Amino acid sequence: MVFKVSILFLLLLMKEKIKNTATELFLNLGFKSVTMDDIAHEMGISKKTIYTHFNNKTALVSEVTSSLFCAISEGIDVICSVEKNSIEELYEIKRFVLEHLKNEKTSPLYQLQKYYPKIYATLKKRQLELMQDCVVENLTRGVNSGMYRENINVDFVSRIYFVGVVGIKDNDLFPTNKFPMDVLMDEFLEYHLRGICTPKGLETLEKCITTNQLS
Template sequence: MKEEIIKKAADLFLNLGFKSVTMDDLANEMGISKKTIYFHFPNKAKLVQASTLFILNSIDEGIEKIKQKELNAIVEMVEIKNFVMHHLKDEKSSPQFQLQKYYPKVYKSVQSHHIDTMQCSINDNLEKGIKEGLYRENIPVDFIGKIYFLGMSTIKGSDLFPAEQFSIKEINEKYLEYHLRAIVTEKGLKTLKEFLPTDH
C-alpha cells in the first residue's frame, strides 16, 4: 500500500502541484482513509519527499534506457528532453520550483542526489558528442555540463519567463537549442537542424 500511495501522490503532485494536493484529496482519489496514509507518512512533507524521490528515480531510469539505445549525442539529448517533459506532464509551473518554494527542506534533501545523477548524464553526453565529432573537441566538459544543468534548473522558475508568456515546452526547446548551438561542429549543426524545421 505504501508504494501505491507514493505513486498516486507523485501523479497528483505533478498534475496539480505540491501545494494544491491535500491528504484528503489523495485519500479520496485512492478510495482509502486518511488514517491509512498517515500510518505510512506522519505528515505531508514526508509524503512529498518520498514522492519526489520516486519521480527522480523514474526519470533517472528512463534516461538510462535512452542512453542504452546508443543514439548519437544530439538525438540522445533531444530524446531525453522529450522524455523528461512527458514525464513531468509538461506542467505550467515547474515541480522543482514549487518544491523549492513550499518544501525547501525536502528540496534541499533531494537536490544533491539529482545534481549528481544529472551532472554525470550531461557530461557523458558531452564526451560522447566529442568522440562522434558532433561537439567541438576543445569544449570544457565539466564547465559546460554545470552551466547547462544550472540553466535548466533555474530558468523555469525565473520571473523573467512568466508562464503566461512562455510555456515550459518552449523554454525547454529553446534552451536545448541554445546549448547545442554553442558546442556543435559543422557536422553536429547538420544533425541539429533536422530537429529545427523552421530554422533557416
C-alpha cells in the same frame, strides 16, 4: 505465516497506490495546493489510512520526489545505453523527462524549492550528480564524433548546462503562462547546442528541430 505475508503485501500495495495517486495530483495541481484530504477523496479512502503509511504530507512529498527521481534516472540510463548520437540523445532525454513530469505544468521543482526547501536541496544534489555524469559523457562522445567543437571545456559546459536546466524552472523568471515548459525546454536545448556544435552537429540539430516540431 501466509496470512501475515498477505497482510504485508496488501499494506505495501496500498502505500504504492497512495504514492501513485499523490504523484499524479502533485504534478497536475502542484505540491502546495494538494492536501491529504484531496488525496484521500481521490482514492475514496479515509485520511487516517494515508497517515498509516505516511506520518505527514512532507514525508509523502519526500517519497514521491525520490521515486520520481529514481524512475527518471533509470529511464535516462536506458536512453544513454542505446548510444544514439549526442544531439539526438539530448532530445530523447528531454521528451522522456517532460512526459514523466506532465510537461511540468505546475513547475514542480520551483514549488519544491519554495515550499519544501530541504527536500529540494537533497533532490538538487542528486540531480547534479546524475546530470554531471550524463552530460559529461554526452559532451565527450559528441566531441569524439565530431558533433561538438573540440575546444569546449567539458566540465564548464556540463555545469552551465545544469544551471540552465534548473534556472529555466524558476517561475518568477519564466512564468508558465508566457513560457510553456515544453517550448522553454526546446528553446534552451537549441541555445545550448548551437553554442557547442560543429557544422556537422548543426546539420543534425536542424533535423532534430524539424522532427521535434512535427511530432
